[in-house]
Amino acid sequence: MPPKVQTVLLVNLFHEIALKRNNRRRFLQTALQNIRRSLSDMSARCFYVPPMSVRIHAPAEQLPTLQQRLLQVIGIEYISPAIWTKSWEGLQAATDLLLEQLPPFSSFAVRCKRTEKRFPMSSADIERRLGAYIRERTGASVNLRAPERTFWIRLLPDGFYLAAERLTAPGGLPVGISGRVLALLSGGIDSPVAAWRMMLRGCHVDFLHFHSFPLVSTRSQEKAQALVQLLTRYQYHSRLFFVPLAEFQQHVVVRAPAAYRVVLYRRFMYRLAEWVAQQYGAKALVSGDSLGQVSSQTLDNLATTSAVTTLPILRPLIGMSKQEIIAQARLLGTYDISVQPDEDCCSLFVARHSATRSDRQTVEALEAQLPMESLLHRALEQLKLAEYRFPSPAPTPSSQTAAPWGAGASPETTTPHDPEPRESVS
Incomplete structure (x- = not known):
């Protein structure tokens, strides 16, 4: 009876997982769960x-789609379409x-x-024994430095690949x-690149x-939905919150100099973001800031805007150039969506040249002229939520009335974890 061989996909998990020692099992469980969800x-x-x-079996007609799915799973280092056999005899x-299945090679x-x-x-x-057999079969020569074709053999506890x-x-942590x-x-x-880089961690x-x-069209909201739908393929479930800024901006435009408006907008945004994060179980905020890229991202202005929140603000792009960020956006697939024209809220009613060095005392004095508590509360009353899932990408829109400003989270508005069971590493 001839030895049994099977076509499979062999997944190799990111090497960083192996360094986790006592937590390695939990990392492996999460990685396996994510593979199965994808x-x-x-x-x-x-x-x-x-x-x-991880060894994956699937019908032959599904293998190309399956392969593309796995190439988006964070926590995987590489995948190999492989022939699997349990014995040395089967390796031939x-x-x-x-x-x-391969074209000729020299x-x-x-x-x-x-x-x-x-x-x-x-x-x-x-390597020597299999190399001799391949040379005999094909007539090709062995070239260890610059081969036209490389054959990889993995000998694992369940056989040869x-x-x-x-x-x-992508690599990264699950x-x-x-x-x-x-x-x-x-x-x-x-900002989409920043979000993806945090997924990698x-x-x-x-x-x-x-x-x-x-005050403007819904175009920016439509772009946000398209971006989140694309990014959901990397994490399988996403929540997108919408909060209006128009009323606050109308108050700012009549009470604050144009040069300070972006800083005021961003401080207001961070206050709202902190509340949403605490209500929905997030431990930190993420921003797409790149140091010095625009006036609002100077060190002085970052310090002024960050001062209003006690949550950590993670800035994974802070040391990257615009060219580096664009290159990553192109690879990620978000660039073509991001460059579509829209009316960004931060560009509304602002000066041609905004302040690059905001004075915190001046900004706080300007805020003291605004009904901040009522503006925050009214913005949160209009909070809306859409949810996205992958492989089922259709969004689930909903509208939620926020709890009173400063109130604790209620069971109805707090859903910090997906209710899916953990997979066993076995």
């Missing part, structure tokens, strides 16, 4: 393979099958990584492992969009 609408079966791999049959190398140390042959022995391709995934954060989403280029991201409707 494939929940497909006929895929996932098996954890110690120490840091796996090689024959793989060679039938040179090759074999790389073996042997996690299963009980197997009697060393990695070098396996032979692959001729490795596809790079989404959800680091807790929940609230990202301020403007609809521009920077294991955060589950909620989104908050401020708009100036009805």
